[in-house]
Amino acid sequence: MNKLQAMEVFVQVVDAGGFTRAAENLQLPKATVSTLVAGLEATLSVKLLHRTTRQVSVTADGAAYYERCLRILSDVKDAEESLSRSRLNPSGRLRVDAPTGLSAELLVPALPSFFERYPDIQLELGCSDRIIDLIEEGVDCAVRGGQLGDSSLIARRVGMLNFVTCAAPSYLERYGTPSHPHDLERHRVINYFSSKSGRVYPWDYTRDGERIELTLPGRIALNDSNAYFQAGLAGLGIIMLTDVQLANRGGEGKLVRVLQDWTTEPAPIHVVYPQNRHLSAKVRVFVEWVADLMAAHPHLRLRPMAAPAPQELTV
Template sequence: MNKLLAMEVFVQVVDAGGFTRAAENMKLPKATVSTLVQSLETTLAVKLLNRTTRHVSVTPDGAAYYERCVRILSDVRDTEESLSCTQLNPSGRLRVDAPTGLASEVIIPALPDFFARYPGIQLELGCSDRPVDLLEEGVDCAVRGGELEDSNLIARRVGTMHYITCASPAYLARHGRPAHPSELTRHRCVNYFSARTGKVFDWDFTRDGERIQVPMEGHIALNDSYAYTAAGLAGLGIVQMANFMLEPMIRAGRLVSILDDWANDPMPVHAVYPHNRHLSAKVRVFVDWIAELFPSHPCMGKSSA
């Protein structure tokens, strides 16, 4: 038995919550994953996992062994990287998840630069406005906007998103242009709701020390950035979205910015990864690259159109 491989498999089974997902993440046959964990249990003479047809859980002995395995595997990787060129030339598969709009409008257009720097990395970029479970889904790193709620993640702030309030010319021609945030309650507005909780996000406005938070009761709510933008273009109501999504449409005359003398709360952007996931060279260089990219982006470095 390859003891290090067996330990890696065991850690992945615990992280993923099952043998099937662990096998998929490691690109190994499920039978191999099961055999390696059973061999570990035989060698150690302890039961590491409780198994049922639908669920896998860690025994007390398994939990203690898991913590030791995570530390040992991390030390092994640190040693290997310190004695190799991977720190300067990282390579291999890197799974990253990012919000759809941020990935499409900011990250992907800049990727030629990333691959020119790190040609050995094979990037798998998941694009979704749904927050993923990094451990269960085998994600090395995620880019997330907003305040973080998961204490099991290590976070590095890498940028800031700024927001604009807009409407289509056709909508403004029909309903008029609000001069103050309080007038939004008399308008049709397009809401955005959390894919995780279903909560509809309020809108906020600040000017000269005055702060107004407007609870939006629009007739439509969406949870995808491109669908949300499409609703604004279709004249379904006023929208409030990150400026890197809306500024091209404002310049083209397809949307008109409103309430320009009011500021909206900026949203922090973080790169996150699990506490027990080794920060490999390829994750480190991607996070460093993102931290360099975002502040230099023409939209993410300013607050208005």
């Protein structure tokens, strides 16, 4: 039995939560995957997995062995890459998840430059505004906007999202223009809610040290950035967009900025990836490419005073 291959298969079974998905990810017959794990258990004289007809779960011994396997496989990968050209020419499948708006307005238009630089990477880009479980769904890294919750992910801050409040001219002609955040309480606003928690995001404003945070009822709430933008264009109410959305979608000529003497706290953009995974060459170059992309963008780059240098942290 190839011990390293068996370790790789075992790790994939644990990550995927079953033999079938692990076999698909590894492009191996399911019987081969099962045989390798069984051989590993026989060699170690330890039961690594609980198997039922419905699911596979890791035992206490299996969980401890899983962590050791991750470290061993990471060390082996490091040794291989240090003696090869893979760092200069990364290859293979790379699974990434990113918000719908950032994907459409920034990442996808810039992908020709990425593939010109890294032609041997096969990118699978999932575009949605929901927060996914990277390990459960087999995703290598994700681009996320907003504050990060507690998790076991490594995060690198790469940019900032700045917000503007605006509305369609047809709406303002009918209902008037707000001059103060509290005026929004008598207006029709379009709320945005979290796909994960269902929580409606508040409307917050700051001016000259005064901070106002409002929870507004709204006639409609959406959780997709494309639909949210279209609702604003349709005159359904006042919306809060990022300035990059307003610029990239042609909103400057179709939407009117309001409350311009008030500011909303910017939201950070991070690239996140599991801390118990080896940061492969293809993930590393993608993270650097996204960071460079943000740094070159007038609406997304980090402000030197707020963040002197990108850094990695556990969140």
